[in-house]
Amino acid sequence: MAQTPFMEVNQAIAQGGGGDLNACVQCGLCSAVCPWREVEGEFLSRLMIRQGQLGLEGYESDEVLFGCTTCKKCVLNCPRGVDIIGVMRAMRSLSVEAGGVPETLKAVLGSAHANGNPWSEPREKRMEWARGLEVPAFGPDKEYLLFLCCTSCYDQRSQGIARSLVKLLNRAGVSYGVLGPEQNCCGESVRKIGDEALFQKLAGGNVKLFNAHDVRKIIVTSPHCLETFSAEYSELGGEYEVVHASQLLAGLYREGRLPLLGRTRGKVAYHDPCYLGRHGGVFEQPRQALAACGAQVLEMNRSREFSLCCGGGGGRLWMETPAEKRFSLLRVREAAEVGAEVLATACPYCVSLLEDSRKTAGLEDLKVMDICELLAQDLS
């Protein structure tokens, strides 16, 4: 049965943030460079965009519509410069508005709505990570707001990153402070999942809170917060100078404010997180910070702009991917192949997934660590 193109869908996608939909020339380079090709995934961005252009069905399954990890490799390779992530997001939005959300993400969105975090944790426990640490409150006398990713707040493995960072900031004498449980999740993943209304609510709340406290500068532990604060919050009236922990630490070391011993021994491979590297354009500072602690920094075959996604962006962190189809599994093996003893990175999502796959792969000699953790260990 012949189908008829349904241009209303095309227009809805174009108007819902996927304005580049029709600029796609269908060359297929996006699908070719997509990390899903490495694990024979179902997700084909070219075909999905084609179906969107013609307003035809066929892309609604969780593994297709919600397959994209928003790693941005395709966007950097697209000959037409199409904002492919924007198109994906707009196509998801159409589905989410009609209630079409994958089961596992329903809980995430529900929790973000109710608790301000995606981890189904109570809002009032947001600052528990800091128990026993000297963490100043943000006030007019503080230069930076320290904003922690929800993952760093609630996930036990990830809390170590936050605690390490605080130690480093305190030793360097950085003027910073934190706000309380009224903070929301930054909303980056929520927006990529396609729940625009919820993003507006979360981000709007944060902007209101930050502006009420006259926040000017923000330190973040997650590159996802970095992306949304610096690129998206301005739409809602939030203009901030945002810096990722790895950038700040590299600067502090250069200024001689970090008393590092340089005694870290062993080979460290650095995994560029998608949102710090391809999205944020930050490639050098994390490497400088690693070198500062004395580590021998190795490069894996795929690094910098060509880095392999861990698989956790675009909401995929909360979706079920069979162990052998996880990009993070390829990544830990790659680290082991180049002889790394530590796989260092700078993103709570990456740490979480790489840690999981390290266990799956049985690589007991490989450690997965955040840059903050490596540097904190090396403090005098």
Next chain:
Amino acid sequence: MSGGGGQTDPAKVGVYICHCGGNISDHVDVRKVEDLAGSLPAVAVARRNSFMCSDPGQEMIVKDIAEGRVNRVVVASCAPALHETTFRGALARAGLNPYLYEHANIREQVSWVHHGPGATGKAARLVAAAVAKAALLEPLEPIRVEATAHATVVGAGPAGLKAALDLARRGIQVVLVEQSPFLGGNLARLDRLFPTGEKASEMVEDLARRALSHELIQVFTCAGIAAAGGYVGNFSLTVVRRPPQTQRDLELLAKARSSGLPPGFIPFAGYLPLEPPSAQEQIDLRTGAVILATGFEHYQPHAGQYGYGQLPQVVTLPELIQIMAGQEPGGPLTVNGRPVKSLALIHCVGSREIPGLHEPPGGRPLNEYCSRVCCTATLQAALEIKERFPETLIYDLHRDIRAYGRGHEDYYLEASRRGVLFLRFAAENPPQIRAQAGGHGEGLVIEMADTLLGGEELELETDLVVLAVGMRPGPAAGLAEMLKLSRGADGFLLEVHPKLRPVEPAVVGVYLAGACQAPMDVGEACAAASAATVKAGGLLSRGYVELAPFVARVDAQACTGCGACVEACLREGALELARPPAVAKALVNPALCLGCGACAAVCEPGAIAVAGWTLPQYEAMVRAMIAGEAGGEQA
């Protein structure tokens, strides 16, 4: 008669064998060939080099000549088409007559096709034959013919007008011959030009006015070439002007007169410079060079092709352009009285046809080539529709989009961004067009399979289908015959070499300008016109032309005046018998002679021979090859 009659000193042949960087020496034992050549009695020196065409290679030849060691040269290397001229040049630089040179091809004829010992044997024979001929070579001088500083341009489209203006600017007299009453050709039937967006009418008016007001340019409209003869520098053309006859011309002229023309521009017709002739006139021209700018014709879809001619809402792109130009602003696009809310543009109509797949009625030859301009023209039309009638839904049905030129991709990108929906069909499964059920011409249904959706069947409802028709060679048939020009397999006029001699057909003194040669856009046609002009101008401004000396020569003593050679001659006018009262003897016109040797083959007393290729020279070559049979085979 001996071909070596003019020899003054004994032949001292230098043989130079090229390795071609292994291309030759990997399969031919070049050392052995060198030794064999060196043992030939006529050979003074035999040498080898990795690349004879390199400066050090040529320098070896120059040095041997300058120091008096050799006075004839043989180079054994690649095909003469590549480097014969190079080595003749080396002789000339050393002060030796460049025609005391013979070439042996031991690459294309040996190392690329033979392997093992046989290759060396064949190379040695070819070298021995070349040496035998070289010993009998005599100095020759190029043929010099006077050239009239006058050019004729056929066709007054953009290329013809541009060529006429460029030639006149160089001080050359020009006659511009145009078959229609109008100047501007197919350019006058366009609206705006990509990639600049300028009005075609303005360009035509500007070119036409400048050509008409130039004192060195004479324009003949309603004119054609009825007869052509002569040769480079000295062509004779008969131009005939006839009163206009076609229905279209008569209608356009009536319209022109009603608006007070000539002179002036008529949209979609061209610039009318003057009243057409009322009776037939003939003009005889003597001209030094001919520039063909006879252009192209739009492909005309056959009845029923995509519904053309059967469904009123199926039109060609040139038709749509004219319809849109006449459309008032505001309201929807209206075609044949019907508002157009959605339309489909179909690419490659009459282009890129595939043998076995496309079988046009009437058995016309397939247009297998890409017409090159239709993709961008289609994108431009789509953008104009989006601009002027933004509510129109546009489907673009293509096999490929070839927006190849500078700035063309921008049209593609912009059309995409404006929401033109691009659908891709396979050549073997083209879209099918039918009228919507329950009506006659009240809307169309297109069935197609989108290859980008894995061949999924789609059904599109539209109010209009536009066929992006390709280009066919223009009406230069008679003229091409008269001037003995070749056509390519595509039917367009053929150049000698697409890269190195892009505007020259095989006939010296004739040049190609624009779309008579291949589908091209206005900018490319003008570039070709300027190139043709430079070639023609270079020829005419020197006042004479030099031609290769390999033409027939008659030994008047031996000629019996039988006329067999004149019968056999392939080129009209190249050979004739001296007219009474002179004694009947064969006379050669060297400017026309092709040097083919058909005359020499039929001459009983052996009185006629082609310079540089005489019978004694051939015989010497054959003897040298046979002599090799005894010893060379076991090599």
